[in-house]
Amino acid sequence: MKRVTWQVTWHAARRALFLAAGLAVLAALGWSVRGFESLMASGEVVLLDLAPVDPRSLIQGDYMRLSFALERQQIRLGAPTGTVILKLDERRIGSFRRLGSAGPPAPGEQAFHVRAQPGGDGVIVEPHSFLFQEGQAELYANARYGIFRVDAAGRHLLVGLADAEAGKIEPR
Incomplete structure (x- = not known):
């Protein structure tokens, strides 16, 4: 029984890790786009x-x-x-x-x-x-x-x- 619980927990943790990594990539892309938009709007x-x-x-x-x-x-x-x-x-x-x-x-x-x-x-x-x-x-x-x-x-x-x-x- 312990082995099944550990596998379920590991699977859930791995899924959460992939979700967090995906959100971090999207946040980095959004920040980069925001910087370019700001430069286009206010740059000399x-x-x-x-x-x-x-x-x-x-x-x-x-x-x-x-x-x-x-x-x-x-x-x-x-x-x-x-x-x-x-x-x-x-x-x-x-x-x-x-x-x-x-x-x-x-x-x-x-x-x-x-x-x-x-x-x-x-x-x-x-x-x-x-x-x-x-x-x-x-x-x-x-x-x-x-x-x-x-x-x-x-x-x-x-x-x-x-x-x-x-x-x-x-x-x-």
Whole structure:
């Protein structure tokens, strides 16, 4: 009789453990989504100059491969990841000013988180692709800037692409 009771108890405990683990995963995902939604709603707008290429993927559909001007500069972070300080012009277009380790951003500047390129000679701005609805390639072909929402720590999200006049490209 004791053996049956132990098996029933173990089975119930294992089920409760799986339920608790599932709830923890859902809570972590919800927290992450909440953070991204907050960044999209309240982050500062920063535009980065880009050099787009327009490929097509059979799996992803239409997308634009992105290469940012910031990645073509010789910036040595000295660590795998770090922050650069961007100088913002009147249209909020960012250009490299200095490394974040040299001090916090001043008025008219914005912190921006980047990764070091392999070998350390340059930085990587992510993401490197922008997905859009099939058939919209012509609309995005003239994209000149990536539009990011950035928080005070430099965490950023790509939220759109902009044309030469820094106006957001909106699908019809």
